[in-house]
Amino acid sequence: MGEQGVDETILEVQGVHTFIGQHHILQGISFDAKADAVTVLIGRNGAGKSTALKTVIGLLPSSKGKIIYKGKEIQKNRPFEIARMGIGFVPENMGIFSELTVEENMRVAMLVENEATARRLDRTLEMFADLKKFWKAKAGNLSGGQKQMLAIARAIVNDTSLLLIDEPSKGLAPIIVDAVIDAINRIKEHSVVVLVEQNFYMASSVGDYFFILDDGMVAHAGHVEALIQDEALQSKYLGISEAEE
Template identity: 35%
Template sequence: MSQQASREASLPDGESGILAVRDLDAGYGDLQVLTDVDLDVRDGEYVTIVGPNGAGKSTVMKSVFGLTTYMGGTVTFGGEEIQERNPEQIIHEGIGYVPQNENVFAGLSVKENLEMGAYILDDVPEDRLQAVYDRFPILEERKTQKAGSLSGGQQQMLAMGRALMLEPDLLMLDEPSAGLAPDLVDEMFDRIDRINDDGTSILMVEQNAKEALRRCDRGYVLVQGQNSYMDAGDALLADDEVRQEFLGG
């Protein structure tokens, strides 16, 4: 698949997603990491970004969430441009973000972590807290336990649960399987599938590229801060060039 052909695999002309990134330039301070990045997520869609280390995958999500230096282009969510808003404003728009590292408050209890996820509300809705417990029963069992004493998989569930407390329209996940024992990786992906099945759009960066592309609706391959390939997840998995260059054959 050529780069030109891959660009034609994005959303059809005239069709926009809940999230639309166009010609995005961004980085950190004076260092530009992303150049002319395009990306779409439809309402209810599951989209994955893969690529080599240092490609700028996490920077895309941080840029959507207002955590990088904006240098050009647009980020539109729900029809509103948000590229120059701060994270708290973006949370109000309906985007949840789970970073790869330091994504729980280690000294707080599980319940207190979840309550922090609803900090922009006047009161913590008990029904939302219970919805998270229903989705991740282990968190209810451990609700009085300090978050820092949880296993890696449990901390990841807690981080996702906290982000879900505001019932976001889009949940962004940065390397959710990183550091998990192999027998827990499939379970984590299954949980993400169910969150998406319940109607939440997903944008995920993932090191386990083959499994991520197998499960997602569409995928983007990022190389050196630029779009390289865009297509349905199964189409990228079947593409010989993509497999050889980025998926290990």
């Protein structure tokens, strides 16, 4: 990752349309993720943020448009193929296997079990000490914050160069949100991150670039610093509009 230039784009989504049943959720969405940066997708409920991530990982089929990852079109690939290319995914509900132990959750996540994976596992467990503590416990008995840690840990234990995380702050206490911010800031060093986030505090703490989604399209985009200064934009898409829902 060090070899890549600062402006290099690792993921490019171009005019993608996605349907869920008969509902046209993504209506020509375009965004990208630059290397060595955290890109944040922001938008109201139903704007299509989660759908965008699921479309990238392939869990939802796109009907039109291109998704280019490391210069390769992946929109026709199946989820497991996309994941093997080095894309990690943390869904909104975290996707924890609650009947399995923490250890088994991690084992399912490890695609290859070699020395490099073992090193990454050590590094990950160092980052999330709680997981080590509850290594043999059923994942379903973990707290919400610990589950989020486990979900992220599963995604970074492989050699991922792009990590898609869907609302990691959802339903977590503020102090745990800080811990998640901490974790993402450390992950940033190894992997590009695309984050769906509604919590402006979190988005502004970790994000470099932002895209605001509205009705399945990108309404605004730019540097997160610019968003922090633009209070009109914030209130339009983050604060007030949520109250309207």
